[in-house]
Amino acid sequence: MSELDPRLEPWLAALRKEPLARPEARARLAAALRAEDARAARRILSPPAALAAGIALVALTSAFWLALWRLDTPERGVAAEELTSAQFVLHARDARSVSVVGDFNDWDPRATPLTRTGDGVWSAVVQLRPGTVRYAYLVDGTEWRADPHAVTLHEDFGRPTSVAYIVPQEAP
């Protein structure tokens, strides 16, 4: 480290400080590791049972709800047991249209329209893989809206997006 300029040292001390782990992040990791154990066991013991297994959605939002279904048309290249059906829900009483955009649909506002289910509640079901999902709502084709009940991130392009986490469900 002889080439290090000493003026950098105080800045490096700040960078070297280890951030504290958030309990919710460690809990998600623990769930993912348990799911990995379960997957390994299914591979060994009961391959057909793996096809029927679902994946749980753990979201940080009350507006992003868990729902599990058996999948009829798995995403190409992704095993059925690694997908889940998740429901996006937004309350927008005066909206004429609502769609959800995210990594899962290439941020295409036409790909996933929500359906009005009454009393200003809009919803849609999307099949997703485990991991972080980034998304936002588009109201009336013009209003970019982060999920009011989810963690919001500011993208480097200056628009807020919401984030939720999908973790595999433990085997029954």
Next chain:
Amino acid sequence: MIADEELIRRVQAGDAAAFDALVDRYYGACLRFAWRSLGQREDAEDAVQEALVRVYRALRRGRSPRHFRPWLLGIVLNRCRSHVQRARRRRLLFERWWARQDPETLRVQPADGAGADGDLDPKLKTALAALRPKLREAFLLKYVEQLHYEEMAEITGASVSALKMRVKRASDQVLAMLTEDTA
């Protein structure tokens, strides 16, 4: 303290608690590297989780890395690279869509900025973010994770001389940004 090699041996024998001990030992360093690399805590937590699940799977299948910590950081680094690629794609798609919208009618709901990297001096964060990804990862591996150049070469796939060059360039750039107002 139980040595990494012994914990790895126990994981390979099916002891899940031994892997928890490895996670307790290294989670902070993994999160630090990923957070400094990606700039967002949520992205970093996701990359670290993906990496640790891969590490667990590899150990359970009998993989025995010679040096655990650099091997682990290499896997975190790969997950971070993958996140950067995804973010770049998201930005391109968003901008393509955004360009088609009428700015007079488009509204964006304000948000509170939760999840941003709040633990670093904004000046330092800006200087890190301004680095090209390969310069940033070399700088962090050398001066924050304090790996040897040979270890860095093994996990990045770059030569030692290339890495030395990247670290030097990154250091010069960071220092210039941090001192430009006080010079």
